[in-house]
Amino acid sequence: MENKVQLKINNLRKRFGTEVVLDGINLTVNKGEVVVVLGPSGCGKSTLLRCMNGLEAISEGEILLDGEKITAGSKEITKLRQKIGMVFQSYDLFPHKNILDNVTLAPIKVQKIPRKEAEERAEKLLRRVGLWKKRKAFPRELSGGQKQRAAIVRALCMNPEVMLFDEVTAALDPQMVREVLNVMLELAEGGMTMVIVTHEMQFARAVADKIIFLEKGKITEEAEPEEFFTNPKTETAKEFLQSFVYEKHKIQ
Amino acid sequence: MGNDIFSSEALFEAWQIIKTQFPLAIWETIYVTILATVFAILIGLPLGILLVAGEKDGILPLPSWLLQILNVIINLLRSVPFLILMILVFPLTRLIVGTVVGTTASIVPLVIAAFPFVARLAESSIREINPNIIEMAQSTGASPMQIIIKVMIPESVPSLISNATIAFTTILGYSAMSGIIGGGGLGKIAINYGYYRYKYLIMILAVILLIVIVQIFQSIGTYLATKTDKRLKRK
Numbered sequence: 001m002e003n004k005v006q007l008k009i010n011n012l013r014k015r016f017g018t019e020v021v022l023d024g025i026n027l028t029v030n031k032g033e034v035v036v037v038l039g040p041s042g043c044g045k046s047t048l049l050r051c052m053n054g055l056e057a058i059s060e061g062e063i064l065l066d067g068e069k070i071t072a073g074s075k076e077i078t079k080l081r082q083k084i085g086m087v088f089q090s091y092d093l094f095p096h097k098n099i100l101d102n103v104t105l106a107p108i109k110v111q112k113i114p115r116k117e118a119e120e121r122a123e124k125l126l127r128r129v130g131l132w133k134k135r136k137a138f139p140r141e142l143s144g145g146q147k148q149r150a151a152i153v154r155a156l157c158m159n160p161e162v163m164l165f166d167e168v169t170a171a172l173d174p175q176m177v178r179e180v181l182n183v184m185l186e187l188a189e190g191g192m193t194m195v196i197v198t199h200e201m202q203f204a205r206a207v208a209d210k211i212i213f214l215e216k217g218k219i220t221e222e223a224e225p226e227e228f229f230t231n232p233k234t235e236t237a238k239e240f241l242q243s244f245v246y247e248k249h250k251i252q
Numbered sequence: 253m254g255n256d257i258f259s260s261e262a263l264f265e266a267w268q269i270i271k272t273q274f275p276l277a278i279w280e281t282i283y284v285t286i287l288a289t290v291f292a293i294l295i296g297l298p299l300g301i302l303l304v305a306g307e308k309d310g311i312l313p314l315p316s317w318l319l320q321i322l323n324v325i326i327n328l329l330r331s332v333p334f335l336i337l338m339i340l341v342f343p344l345t346r347l348i349v350g351t352v353v354g355t356t357a358s359i360v361p362l363v364i365a366a367f368p369f370v371a372r373l374a375e376s377s378i379r380e381i382n383p384n385i386i387e388m389a390q391s392t393g394a395s396p397m398q399i400i401i402k403v404m405i406p407e408s409v410p411s412l413i414s415n416a417t418i419a420f421t422t423i424l425g426y427s428a429m430s431g432i433i434g435g436g437g438l439g440k441i442a443i444n445y446g447y448y449r450y451k452y453l454i455m456i457l458a459v460i461l462l463i464v465i466v467q468i469f470q471s472i473g474t475y476l477a478t479k480t481d482k483r484l485k486r487k
Contacts, residue, residue: 053391081393092388096407096482106392109402138482158392 004031006193013060021047023217032191036204039214045197049166053086085155086164091147093139100135103154125153129183145176165196201244213237266453280355281437285424288359292366300374312396326368334365334426355436366423373415377408410481417473421466
C-alpha cells in the first residue's frame with residue numbers, strides 16, 4: 001500500500017452548545033486505507049464523519065483532504081465534497097427520480113460531465129452491484145438492500161477519492177446487510193479509501209486496515225483489527241466487544 | 253324572488269343575457285384567474301423557497317432581519333381583506349395598467365393579494381421534503397442554487413401542483429369579488445344582475461359556472477399531482 005496521506009485530522013474539537021462531542025481527534029487516513037470507527041452510541045462517530053464532509057462546522061482544529069482544509073460553509077467546500085462520497089443510514093435516494101437519474105444527477109449537474117458519459121459510468125457501477133435491471137425503477141419499488149446499494153453507487157458515480165459510510169446497514173434486514181457489505185468489501189479490495197462507521201463487528205474485522213475506538217468524543221484506541229478484537233487495551237473497548245457476544249445463563 | 257323567477261318572460265330575458273354576456277364573462281374570469289395565478293406563482297414561489305432556504309440552518313442562510321422583513325410583509329398583506337386591499341392598491345394599478353377599472357386592471361390587486369398566500373403555500377411544500385435528502389445533495393458538493401433547482405423544486409412538484417390548484421381556486425374567488433368594484437367576469441355579472449337588479453336566475457347561473465370552473469381545474473390539479481407523485485403505488 002502506498003503511504004500517501006489522503007485525509008488528516010488535527011486536534012479536532014466539536015461542541016454542540018456547551019457539550020463537547022469530539023474532543024481532540026487526531027487521525028490520519030492514507031490512500032487506499034480502510035478505517036473503521038467503532039464505539040458505543042453517542043460517542044461521536046457519526047458527528048466525526050459529518051465533520052469530514054463539512055456537514056457539521058467544527059469548533060477547533062482542522063481537517064485536511066489532500067492538504068486542503070475542509071471548512072463548513074466555505075466557498076471551496078462544494079469542490080472538496082465532490083471528492084468525498086458519503087452514504088447515509090437512511091439511503092436518502094430522491095423519491096421522485098428513478099435509480100439511473102438518482103445516480104447520474106450529481107455527476108451531470110455538479111461535475112458537469114456529459115449525460116452520456118455519466119450514464120456509462122452509472123451502467124458500469126449499477127451492473128457491478130446487480131442493479132442495472134432496476135435502473136428505471138423508482139426508490140419505493142426497491143428493497144432496503146437494493147436502495148442502499150443504489151445509494152452507494154450514487155456516491156461512487158462521482159469518482160470520489162474517499163468514501164464515508166455512516167451505519168449504512170443499521171436499518172436493514174440481516175440478509176440484506178450481507179449484500180451491502182459485500183459491495184463495500186469489494187470496494188475496499190479495489191483500493192478505495194474508506195472511513196466506515198458500523199456495528200457489524202465481523203465485517204469490521206474483515207474490512208478494516210485500522211480500527212478506531214471512540215469513547216466520549218476521544219479516540220481511546222487505534223489498532224490493527226486483529227489486535228483490537230483479540231486484545232483490546234481499554235476496559236470500555238473490552239466491554240463494548242463483549243456486548244456483541246451472546247451467552248446463555250449470563251444475562252445480568 | 254318568488255314564482256316569477258322561472259316565468260317565461262324572465263327565462264327569455266335570461267337567455268338574452270346569457271347569449272350576449274356569458275361567453276365574454278367566462279373568458280374574462282378564466283383569463284384573469286390564470287394570469288393572476290401565474291404572476292402570483294412567479295413572485296410567490298421564489299419567495300416561499302427563500303423562506304425555507306434562507307433560514308439559519310438552511311442551505312442559503314440570509315441575514316435574519318431580511319427574513320423577518322419578508323415574513324412581516326407577507327403577514328401584513330395576508331391580513332388585509334381583499335376588497336380593501338384592492339382599493340389600497342389603486343395607485344399601483346393605475347401606474348401599471350393605466351386604469352383601475354376593468355378586467356385587466358383587476359389582475360394587479362389579485363396578484364398583490366395572492367402572492368403572499370402562494371409564498372406560504374410554496375413554503376409548506378418545500379418544508380415537506382425530507383431534510384436528509386437535502387443534506388445528501390449537499391454532501392455531493394452541490395451548490396445552494398443547484399440544490400434549489402435540481403432537488404428542492406423537482407422533489408416537491410406533486411405538493412406544489414396541489415397547492416397551485418388551491419391558489420387558483422382562491423384567486424378565482426377573489427376575482428369574482430373584484431366584480432364589486434370594477435373587475436370583470438362572472439363575478440361582475442352575478443353582482444350586477446343578481447344583486448343590483450334582482451335577476452336571481454342570472455346570479456345562480458353565474459355561480460354554477462364558477463363552481464364548474466373550480467371543479468374542472470381542481471380535477472386537473474389533482475390528476476397532475478397524483479401522476480407526478482412517484483412515491484405512490486401505481487393503481
